[in-house]
Amino acid sequence: MQDKVYIGNSEFSSVPRIRGKKSSIWSKIYPIFSILIPNGVLKFCGMKSKEIRNAWREKIALVSIIFLLCCLLGFLTFGINRVVCKGNNQFIYGNLPKFNDQTVVGNGELYYCDEAEGLVRNLKTKTPTSCKRFFGKQITDEGLDPSNMIKISDIYFNFSDIKKLNLIAIEDKVYDPTIVTHNYFDDFIKQYTGKKADGNNLDPDALKCFKDACYFGKIADHTYGCIVADVLLYLSTVIIFSIIALKFLLAFLYSWYISGKTYISRVDRTSAGRMSRQNAIQNSNSNQTNDRIFLNTIMLVTCYSEDREGIKNTLDSLCDQNYDNKLILVIADGLIKGSGSDATTPDIIIDLMTVYHRSEASEYQSLNGTLNRGIVYTGTYTSSTNNSSDPSNVSENQLNHQRNNNTCKMMAIVKVGREDEKTKPGNRGKRDSQVIIMGFMNKLLYSERMTDLEYAMYESFIALDFNPMQLDIILMVDADTIVHQDALLYFNSAFVNDTKIMGMCGETKIINKASSWVTMIQVFEYYISHHLTKTFESVFGGVTCLPGCFCIYRIFINENGTVTPIVSHPAVLNAYSITKTETLHDKNLLLLGEDRYLTTLLLKTFSKRKLIFLPKATCRTFVPDTFRVLLSQRRRWINSTVHNLMELVSVKSLCGTFCCSMQFAVGVELVGTLVLPVSIFFTFVLIIVSILGKPAWIPLIMLACILGLPAILILITSFRLQYIFWLIIYIFSLPVWNFILPVYSFWHFDDFSWGETRKVEGEEKTETENVDVKTETRLFTLNEREYAKSRGRDVTELEDELIQKSIRQMDQLPGGPSQK
Incomplete structure (x- = not known):
């Protein structure tokens, strides 16, 4: 059998994982x-x-390419006709501005004349003798004397001008029938005015006279x-219209039909809360059904510098989920004190939970290649949310259900750093926090050697009577997100209903909609990014961004007895846990958009599985209320979007073929993102030109569809007229979204900081740099049996001992079994 190297084994962990070195x-x-x-x-x-310096040079290269791409779009929009179409060098009547009082058109030529008063159509520079020969007299009036005129050019007419001016076209020339006065031509003129004639129904001499x-x-x-240009x-136009119409129709189809079939609407919500995992094991008749319907879930909350209220609201919402097979895992990324906070984030977390076991500071290897230490706290969390305003009106069983539902098993990991760390000890980033649990699950599946911290986690899982090998899905939320109480149930139901689904996100709604003009312009943008972009991508099963503030993934999936890791897959984990990056592209992927990059890795690794958007699962959060913070946040989002789309556009295994493929849609989205600044400029030019001159109807109709179809989609999906108000505000803020934010983001391609998004007390702005990888090899690892042997037990005895110990500790807690 070929040897496989997975993240975390003793041989691999001592080598820096570097991306982009070649x-x-x-x-x-x-x-x-x-x-x-x-x-x-x-x-x-x-x-x-x-x-x-290299990052700056890469930025200049990318900005130059974007500039050239914008110039190409400008050329295709305004310049291609002037270059490839000869007709643009002709004086075409319909394309010329309004004639002034000294301009004269006659005998197929354009003249300048001081004596003229407005446009003169019946100028004659000669008296045709052919008419006198046929009719015996002249049939036209005398015109102006051409000797006093200056010829400008020949004049040309499009067929639209011929119809509009009631002219007649014969062969390649245009004639004005109003010049002749003889009634011989009345029938001919009446039949062919505004059309093309062949002249066969006229006498040859009469035709020559005409x-x-x-x-x-x-x-x-x-x-x-001109043909090429047209x-x-x-x-x-057809491609753009097709994409617009297809996105609208598929988004409508998904909202009204497909998404409703994703989850099992018949699942009884109360059964999840009433049937615990332990009772299910004891009841063999119910065991199979509940194991099939309700998946074991770990709810990961990554914290950095959030305040007490934000963390508490998030934990309350997770604890109050109408779902019992769950465990809260909070990871505090260092001993950090948020700006304006009177306590560090770890102190807030520990104070909020009921702790009955605390591990020693245990070592693990962090993503910057150095050792870090973490402390594992085991306990429970009790929500302060009241499910009933009047407890006297509910039965004892309902009160017991409410009490159980409001208390949740909880594990907290605090990254404290090494003893010699002075600045932000333990802080290694959100991605490092995610890799801790992802790597832990990977090592369990492949029986890899684990670090001290991972065994402290293992002990905590066992003490909480939660077998980590039976964990199915992981919900990831930020510490300022409030999850709706039915969200986890909907997610679980979708996973059960479709085993091809490997990840999902729900809808994120804004709490502080009217706090400032900055929050107001984000309301419609949030809504349409979910209900148009993500719904369209969900039809193909390829949502390109599952936001880290609210998403859920499969850890493993058991299909026909074969266990397949998903988010803990070695290919995903190895790429996601790169310790050092060499290029600006990789830095944007891993340092700014780690959540989006995780989505990208899953699409690349499991192209036949699905990532979808589930609108029934919702959460609420606060958005930036100052433009400075919004600018910093969107800089990270836009830059990570660009670089992740660059990764995905090269993936040929995405579903579909050519124009009807997810790869093509990703390519269009990438180009559209890059040319946003110039597109809004062209939009204003189009509107101004249409007001002052001849309207360009095709681009105007396209613009109306881009802005109008989302409004229609809102009305038929949400039935909430208030979003029309938010749409109007969004339209007025388009220069912010399509010009200011992209231009600022592109120029800061080489800025890998989080800027104003997460402020820390006493933090100064520092120069962006890449952390040197100093590999340390003094980290000892053990596999499961070696660890049990070091404790003088076998694996089964150790698990039983930990469970009994946790029961005794929980029994002594206030509200525990011995206290009731």
């Missing part, structure tokens, strides 16, 4: 864009580190270049 075409291309700027100048400007007397111009040439115009 030379690539990009590493040879990006320096060209800034070749004229020597390193000495960059050092003088404060870029001392080689990595910072041509000589009424000549007014030429039909505008339609060259091969084909490109209509092809792009």
Whole structure:
């Protein structure tokens, strides 16, 4: 059997995991864009580190490419006709501005004349002799003397001008029938006015008279270049219209039909709360049913610098879930005190929970390649939410159910750092916190050697009577997110109903909608990003971003006796736990958009499985209420979006083929994101030109569809007219969304900090740099049997001992069995 190396084994953990170290075409291309700027100048400007200088040069290259892409879009929009279409060099009547009082059109030519008063259509520079020969007299009136005029150019007409001016086209020339006065031509003029005629129903001499007397111009040439330009115009129009219409129709279909079939609506909600895991094991008749319907869930809350109220609201919402097979895991990312807080985040967490066991500071290897230490707290959390305003009106069984539902098993991990750490001890980032639990589950499945911290976690799971090998799904939320009490039930139901689903997200709603103009412009943007973008992607099972503030993944899935790891899969975990990045692209993936990158890795690894959006599962959160914080947040989001789409667009295994594929949709979204700044500029140009001149109907209709179809989608999906108000505010804020935020983000491609989003007490702004990887090999690991042997027990005896110990400790707690 071929040896496999998984993250966390003793051989692999001692080697830094580096992404992007190998030379690539990009590493040879990006320096060209800034070749004229020597390193000495960059050092003088404060870029001392080689990595910072390389990141800056990569940024310049990317910004230059985006600029060229915007120029290409401008050329295709405004310049291609002037270059490839010869007709643009002709004086076409319909394309010319309004004629002034000294402009004269006659005999197929455009003149300038001082004596003219407005547009004169019946100018004649000669008296045709052909009419006198046929009719015996002249049939036209005398015109202006051309000797006093200056010829500008020949004049050309499109067929739209011919119809509008009641002209007649014969062969490649245009004639004005109003010039002749003889009634011989009445029937001919009546039949062909505004049309093209062949002249076969006229006498040849009469036809020659008509041509000589009424000549007014030429039909505008339609060259091969014009044909190419028109084909490109209509092809792009059809593609864009098709994408707009398809996104709308599929979003409507998913909202009204598909999403309702994703979850099992017949599941009894109360059974989840009333039937605990322990009772299910004791009841063999119920065991199979409940194991099939209710999956064991771990609810991960990653904390950094949140305040007490935010953390408490999140834990209350998780504890109050109408679901019993759950455990709360909170990971505090360092000994951090938030700005304005009177206690550190770990102190707040420990104070909120009931602790009955605390481990020693246990070591593990963090993602920056150094050792870190964590303390595991085992206990319970009791929600302060009241499910009933009048307890006297409910039965004793209902009170017991309420009490059980409001108390949840909880584990807290506090990363305290090494003893020599002074600044933000233990802080290693959100991704490091996620990898702690993901790597732990991976090692359990593959029986890999575990660190001290992971065995402290293992002991905590056993003490909580929660077998970690039986965990099925992991819910990830931020510490400022309030989850609706039915969300976990809907997620679970969808997982049970469709085994192909490997991850989901719900709808995130805004709490502080009217706090400021900054929050107001985000309401519609949040709604449409879920109910248009994510619903469209869900039809293909390829949602490109499951937001880290509220998402859920499968840990393992057992199909026909075969256990397949999903979020804990070695391929996903190895790529997600890179210790050092070499390129700006990798830094944006791993340092800014780790949540989106996890989604990308799952799509790349499991292209046949699904990532979907479940609108029934909802949560609420606070959004930035100042523009400074919004700017910092969206910088991270936009840059991570661009780089993750770059990753996905190269994945050929995504569902669909060519234009009807998820890969094509990702490519369109990537290009659309990059050209946002210039697209909003072109939109304003289009509107102004349409007001002052001839409207460009195709782009205007396209713009109306882009803005109007989301409004229709809102009305038929939410039935809430208030969102029309938020749509209007969003339209007025388009310059912010499509110009200010993207331009700021692109120019800060090389900024990998979290900026103003998470402020820490006493934190100063520091230069962005990459942490050096200092691999430490003094970390000892043991497998499960070695660990049990070190305690003088076998595995089964150790588990039984831990369970009995936890029962005795819980029995002594206030409200425990011995206290009732």
